[in-house]
Amino acid sequence: KAxxxxxxxxxxxxxxxxxxxxxxxxxxxxxxxxxxxxxGQGLQFLFEYFSETQRNKGNFxxxxxxxxxxxxxxxxxxxxxxxxxxxxxxxxxSLDPAGRETQYFGPGTRLLVL
Amino acid sequence: GxxxxxMEGPVTLSEEAFLTINCTYTxxxxxxxxxxxxxxxxxxxxxxxxxxxxxKGSNKGFEATYRKETTSFHLEKGSVQVSDxxxxxxxxxxxxxxxxxxxxxxxxxxx
Numbered sequence: 001k002a003x004x005x006x007x008x009x010x011x012x013x014x015x016x017x018x019x020x021x022x023x024x025x026x027x028x029x030x031x032x033x034x035x036x037x038x039x040g041q042g043l044q045f046l047f048e049y050f051s052e053t054q055r056n057k058g059n060f061x062x063x064x065x066x067x068x069x070x071x072x073x074x075x076x077x078x079x080x081x082x083x084x085x086x087x088x089x090x091x092x093x094s095l096d097p098a099g100r101e102t103q104y105f106g107p108g109t110r111l112l113v114l
Numbered sequence: 115g116x117x118x119x120x121m122e123g124p125v126t127l128s129e130e131a132f133l134t135i136n137c138t139y140t141x142x143x144x145x146x147x148x149x150x151x152x153x154x155x156x157x158x159x160x161x162x163x164x165x166x167x168x169x170k171g172s173n174k175g176f177e178a179t180y181r182k183e184t185t186s187f188h189l190e191k192g193s194v195q196v197s198d199x200x201x202x203x204x205x206x207x208x209x210x211x212x213x214x215x216x217x218x219x220x221x222x223x224x225x
Contacts, residue, residue: 033213055211
């Protein structure tokens with residue numbers, strides 16, 4: 001069974017631009033979560049989707065948004081990029097609709113904002 | 115609120131040494147507890163988990179026991195290898211669809 005895939009793996013943008021990251025979950029998984037990982041802040045939760053509905057959102061500004069499609073694939077978008085948005089963005093999928101079971105992670109998209 | 119505290123690193127050990135990485139948590143209700151590992155340049159991999167008190171998770175020689183009385187989930191391994199060098203994250207999952215993470219502990223194993 002294929003794992004979680006994320007595209008692109010690496011991205012370089014400049015301040016003020018916007019970016020869209022994509023995540024394909026493990027087949028059959030309907031829950032998709034996004035996390036930001038930085039050396040200073042560690043791992044921080046961005047949002048979680050299940051069956052195209054956002055069920056929880058972390059403490060990030062409105063520039064960060066996401067969505068999930070009917071095939072469970074998910075995208076996140078960051079508008080008006082800032083230098084501090086440089087990070088590894090990780091996507092995870094889970095089988096459990098209650099949100100308490102194992103999350104399986106993709107390799108991440110490394111975003112560098114110049 | 116929910117939180118996870120794990121020992122700061124880096125932790126440096128010689129090959130075949132005994133490993134303990136401490137993890138304590140604060141949570142309402144009965145969370146599930148996880149240890150994830152991140153190798154350099156890679157994403158996060160589940161190492162082991164426990165879903166209720168007194169459960170012991172184990173994988174690849176690593177073990178951790180869910181201790182509700184001490185709110186702890188310490189990671190242990192009897193004999194570490196150079197290939198165990200990585201960053202280890204303790205995490206909990208409550209009922210709000212997110213993982214709460216510890217800060218991560220970098221483990222360095224010297225041959």
